[in-house]
Amino acid sequence: MKRWNRTSLNRGKKNIWDPSLHGPKVPWRLLRGTCRPSQIPADTTEQIPQLDGEIVGQKRALRALELATRVSERDYNVFVSGPARTGKTFLVTSYLSRVARGLPTPSDWVYVNDFKDLDRPKVLSLPPGRGRQLRKDVENLVKDVQVELTKAFHADRYQLLRDKLQAELDRARTELLRDLERKVEAEGFLLNVGGEGMSISAAREGRPMSDEEVRGLGEEERARLQMSGDMLHAELSKVAREMQAMDRNLREQEAALREKVARETLGPLFQTVEGFYQDVEPVRGFLGEMQQDILARLEELAPWEEGQEEMGPPVDSPWDRYQVNLFVEHPSDGGAPVVMEPNPTYPNLFGKVERRAEMGVLTTDIRLIRPGSIHKANGGFLILQAEDVLQWPLAWEALKRALRFGEIRIEDTGEQMGVVTAKGLSPEPIPLQCRVVLIGSPGLHQMLYIYDDQFRKIFKVKADLDDEMDRGQEEVRAFCSYLATVCRKWNLLPIDRAGMARLVEYGSELAGHQEKLTLQLSEVEDIVREAHIWARENGARMISGDHVEQAIQEKTRRSNLPEEKIQELIQQGVLLISTQGKAVGVVNGLSVYDLGDHVFARPSRVTGSISLGRDGVLDIEREAKLGGNIHTKGILILTGFLRWRFAQDKPLSLSASLCFEQSYEDVEGDSASCAELCALLSALADLPVDQGIAVTGAVSQHGEVLPVGDVTRKIEGFYEVCKLQGLSGSQGVVIPAANLQDLMLRREIVEAVKRKKFNVFAVENVDQAMEILTGVPAGKLQEDGAFEPGSINDRIDETLRRLNELYREYSPEEGD
Incomplete structure (x- = not known):
């Protein structure tokens, strides 16, 4: 699906560039949030201490996890939610491992036979590290008893x-x-x-x-x-x-x-x-x-019978009933366990009683009782992927029962499903003192919280991970500590100052904001590992900024084949995109394509036409069932703007249509609303629009240009097309002023703006955008209710009056 808007919320900060004071052209210095090597806290990552279970930039989630580790009640389990690729599992495991080292080591657990009822083995709790000794002592005791x-x-x-x-x-x-x-x-x-x-x-x-x-x-x-x-x-x-x-x-x-x-x-x-x-x-x-x-x-x-002198019990000896099953053991100084179960089926989570075939009959004994992950994590932390657990209904229901009642039962899955099975053992339940940590998406947490009544009672702590953090001095230092940790983790070459500075900038590129750093740290880790390869190939002793840049470009090159194919179609004239000349009712909008591993933008021709009538603005994409709900909302907002500005003293007698030319796929989002409105206003004013300027932004009913997402990619996408067709110096992109801090343009584009080969315009309202596109003043409303003569708005107002009069002339009854 073509995405016209991936909404980015206004950061709540004042715009760093005011078009009304400084003009719409944005200086090249504001197009990228650079990081100088002097801002890096050390010469190389070798001089930076690595992280020790710390969570970079996730203070909110850290406080939630701290609460869960301090509260002893068993219903304070944790659901860790956050966007994809934020390293939820790694961060949670690292933090809990550090906390667990300072917690007491839980008991060892062993199963022994209840000699009054062999079908119900008893469980014994021992101090940590002594379960194995008990098993050995009992084995030796049985041998000594036989001999003596x-x-x-x-x-x-x-x-x-x-x-x-x-x-x-x-x-x-x-x-x-x-x-x-x-x-x-x-x-x-x-x-x-x-x-x-x-x-x-x-x-x-x-x-x-x-x-x-x-x-x-x-x-x-x-x-x-x-x-x-x-x-x-x-x-x-x-x-x-x-x-x-x-x-x-x-x-x-x-x-x-x-x-x-x-x-x-x-x-x-x-x-x-x-x-x-x-x-x-x-x-x-x-x-x-x-x-x-x-x-x-x-x-x-019968130890007095002949043949009893043999050392050790035979396979089916009557002495087998005295053996000890070392069920769960812990080192005496190991701290609390941290267990992650990658495949949380019921047996893997809650254990099982195995059976063996003897003479065609399935038999079992105490030695065949096997622990599950929750047994091993008892007294510590159990980490599970929520989506994986939910795929196994028996495991999910059993997990909730265990957390509610505070005990772990080993039950036959066949009996739970009503299947007749061979008689087995019913081991005594083990008391549960384990903190369960589920990891999943925010949407999954919301679904469970709404539809599963028990979920909210036993998972009372939500640790919400962010996908970005501020780019202050403290955060940069923590980011560099993460880079040092990656280098030591994978035994990579150290990174020098320039390399770390480039990676900080890359973190801002992924965050899509000049004053933010991404917390999708796995993406950064991949670049560091690839930069290490290029550094080794070049015989370098450290990873430099050039190596990082090469790794970023190579990663893009591996995934941008569809983008290059589209640019090739534009260059061949198959896709009609013009970056030269002027045209009435035609504006270059910018659409974003998300391929999963690569996101890019390309220009799309937005055309508008008007005629006599009262049908309002027709959305051709919607009529063709290619437009989404948000896009339809954007079209309705355009109609609201026309009524607000031009229909205060007369009816709005207009039939207009808007279309994305050569668009054969679904269209969603409202970031093309400003381009659509500009195309419509150009048609109404009969003023040609500069085809070398593309437009992105949403609009309000009062003509305000609102921020949108992926602004950097949109500018880069249009720049590539302009470069293919030849940079003229007058080309550029109109963006919302509120998006200026989101710009992390490539250095090539920043240099082109610096050399006046390309432009970026920031606007706050549609009037400023129209002035840039047409070179004609928008015109303000005067005291007599008319717009400034010869202005854009005056021409539009005159067109609407003329259409209204014509409509009244051809439809007198309706006009009356």
Whole structure:
């Protein structure tokens, strides 16, 4: 889209040149804000200290960040907004890194198993730097426990005590069987004890009776044997139960013995480790629970079994449950963390519980709990790009929940989306004490503030970065410190005084103001790095002003192909632009093209024509649906000006049209309003306009010429065309007087003005512009209500009166 205005606000300062006092021609000294080498604070950047986390020219944003770092409440998070290429991320990271060095180092966090519920691991907080030691201590403790328990249960003492229990059981069983055997023999039976248990059989003369012998007994004898047998079977059952009780009692005594031996063995081991953590009560509690769990699981661990002497647990060892997951650790003297997450997906921000496939089944354990960026930044600062976070709705909603409730939960994303997943772990939440810094555009902040109710409650601090700063002595010194930082950062050649002075001027060129410096410092950094290349190619030991100038020109050369093509079309006569002669109703306006990496301007013919009628001013661009709303507003303002100045004593009977010749693209903005009005006034006054003078500026309904944007580029664009067609000395550009301080013209153009080959005219109202274009006085309104005879306004007034009379003549009824 062709841009006719990129509005630049009036800086609130008095114009540095008053056309009514000094005339409209601007002296060459006012066309560029030069920086003398003597204004630079050092001979080279080697003599200038580099920045240490300081924010150049961003005092407003600095105060906001200072507030956020001082307030402890978790809802005072920060949204850093500002224009593109102002180095928001670099500046915020640098400042927070400097502040973080003076803040206390946050705790280490480890996950351990809750032995009562293994699906819900517990989190422990330790002083910074001690999490890794705890993990190592527990690993060594598990190994020592395995070794010492194995030794204890294979020691002679344990075996003697266990044999003693077994001997006591054997004696009791033997005595019990003897008593039973006596009873059985007294009743005429034999006791049989074998692998299948105990049984009795009738006996005669010390041997078992056969079935034939039993059947050969008398009825009375068989009855007696039957009764005795039933009694003895009952006695057998009783003895069997007593023997089972003895076995059970032995097992209980052996278990008690093993527990006693294990407790005696574990006690010193755990006491030694607990002594290292007397000041960390959660760790001591975990060690106590771990000891009790080992004692409760002795039968499962079975350290008395063969093969337990191996050092270290196997892959799927029952000892794995005692491992410690070092979740987040910090060096003891590292200060608060500053973490920037470039890809803020939910797992990257809030961590995850990984799973592994075993025998076709997904399993997990405490070792597979992974931290996210917010865990690593806990106790410090987390920096996120707002637009990136908003691309992941789960991450954005989870971030707001964490900041609202002050805890970090690790949840399965599948469960949040209602997808059935394999059963996993639910780790205990970690308390959140983190300051989140979002970086984004002002428009994004406005959208979130309006449409997201929770946003304004948890991001209460807005740090607004500017894209320019004043060009005072202090600011120049800070700017040079930034240049020194860039040189050290990229290991570049030092910059001399002339080079730094040229870069200061380049900063004003980017800012578009003689008394301002850009804060889009990444643009300046690129030029410094490229100037270093040219300096090295020339064998120089320092970067000079010439090297900087070469880097600037080369950067422009890489991107200005469309500009050169348009100038070529103008030179070939394809685009009709004349910088010589005069024409009625034709004025050279100036339009700006923004290619993203390159912005340039070119002249466009603005033509106006008038006729009889009362249709007012017709905007051809709007009728062709090529004109934007702001451009349409500018056309309506022209109509308002005509009514204000010329329709106070008569109706405005006019039909006029305005057009941008050879314009085939959208037109937006009002910076061509002054050119359009001048073309229209030229047609009404029937006065030719000097084609060597281009016009830019917006107008008010009272004829005031208002400031516009990109004035420097517009002048440079028209100068290039004039140079192609031949500089005559009378050519130039009319600009609003309020834009004088915005001029940072190339030295070539300043030199051309100095040698009277080109001109820049500053005007405050449209009358001054018309006088420059036509060479005829504008004419003031006299006491009798008429304008000065022969003046521009007098000729226009006469034309409008004549058109009004003609209209009344041809349309008498409407005229009445």
